[in-house]
Amino acid sequence: MANIRPFCMPKWGIEMTEGTIAEWMVKEGEAFSKGQVLCLIETAKITNEVEAEYDAVLKRLLTPASDEAHPVGALLAVFADADTSDAEVDEFIAGFKPAETSVAAKGGGSAPAPAAATPAAPAQAPAREPKKIVTNRAISPEALKLAEAEGVDIEPIEGSGRNGRITYQDVVQALRPERAVSYKGSAQLVEDSPEAFASPLARRIAAQHGISLSSIRGTGARGRISKADVLALVKPTTAAAPVFGAPFELVVNQPSVQPFDKVRKVVAKRLTEAKQTIPHFYLRVSASVDALMDLRKTANLVLGTRASINDYIVKAVALALVKHPDVNVQVHGDSVHSFPHADVAIAVASPKGLVTPIVRQADRMHIAQIAATTRALIDKAQAGKLGYEDMDGGTFSVSNLGMFGIEQFDAIINPPQGAILAVGGANRVAVEADNGGIAFETRIQLTMSVDHRAIDGAAGAQFLQTLKGLLEAPEGLFQ
DSSP, X not given: OOOEEEEEOXXXXXXXXXEEEEEESSOTTOEEOTXXXXXXXXXXXXXXEEEOSSOEEEXXXXXXXXXXXXXXXXXXXXXXXXXXXXXXXHHHHHTOOOOOOOBOSTTTOOOOOOOOOOOOOOOOOSOOOOOOOOOSSOBOHHHHHHHHHHTOOOTTOOOOSGGGOBOHHHHHHHTSOOOOOOBOXXXXXXXXXXXXXXXXXXXXXXXXXXXXXXXXXOOSGGGOBOHHHHHTTOOOOOOOOOOTTOOOOOOOOOOOOOOOOHHHHHHHHHHHHHHHHSOEEEEEEEEEOHHHHHHHHHHHHHHTOOOOHHHHHHHHHXXXXXXXXXXXXXXXXXXXXXXXXXXXXXXXXXXXXXXXXEETTGGGSOHHHHHHHHHHHHHHHHTTOOOHHHHSOOSEEEEEOGGGTOOOOOOOOOTTBSEEEEEEEEEEEEEEOTTSSEEXXXXXXXXXXXXXXXXXXXXXXXXXXXXXXHHHSGGGGGO
């Protein structure tokens, strides 16, 4: 048999169970070279670019881009040499045997896994004699077979494959009948169109506006009905403004039910496990940051950078961790792993939920380098482009809600790390002056959540003492 290789859903990290093909960069029948980006795969929190590890041709694309999740190990496509025939590819898929998957190297490979089922043809009437089709149109063998079996006229079909080639999905789409638009109540909608091929959000919007999904022709992959397809049929409404002094009337307080998406499910699962299985205890301290704020203004002008207070906190945390290696730890089962350098994770709110990208070896970085690194990580998080390598590991976390006006809070430890620092806002407070009078200074509240299995109270207290000293005498951050 020719040189044929499977491309399966990769596994990045021990907690990954499924992924979604966001976009294919290579089309079926197209050749690619080593190092070229093949596709984008989304997991619970990251989007990875999968690069080719060798030269080949994408001979068969089994899983098109969609928002449908596929389990780790699912067969997504088949790669082969250019001279490999479709019959050889069909034989390879039919005889494909699953094997144990493993964590993918370089974000692109995956071990062989159970082959994903090919798209099923629509429900068919009693078997009919296939009608032979003779055409000059470019069409895949599977698409031609389905068109002959169903008696589909392929001439009006606009091919979505390379160079207008008609694909199997194009024929399936052609089998979907045109329907007139009709509007029905949501109760009848549930009964009339459970078989409609639509995204969950499209179903919810259609139900809210009383639109029957059976009336819509989807424009998504394989004819899937998307949010945009439904919104195109939503009629704008105008609500009258309430009249002052009009009698008050109760209205239906109908909730909008939004099930957890896959990101929120992962976050909920990990936080629940962390809170239930890790014996947390909390250490609190406040630090004066007037000197730090003054130094930051001067340093930013001299260095030509825009480092934030949080960047300086990350630097101070990193230096304190190196001085107290018994806090710079991870907990793995019955063992504690201590590290010589500080990989500090920063909590970031992103469109995909809470993520914790890592500033690696922050103790060895200059403040300008930390500022540039955190800015790049935050930008990637906001764009949904964090990779597995951006969030894997970490020896300590910093979560800062001070910019939202939060004075103090307790954070949940991010396993396998041994501790996390919660940073509150900077507030002006009255303190006793040296002459016995009243003075004002800017202070921040720091709360460290500690895993008592690995870190004792005295060790945590000594770490916070060092951290407070670095924040109140910030010249030490430039050593």
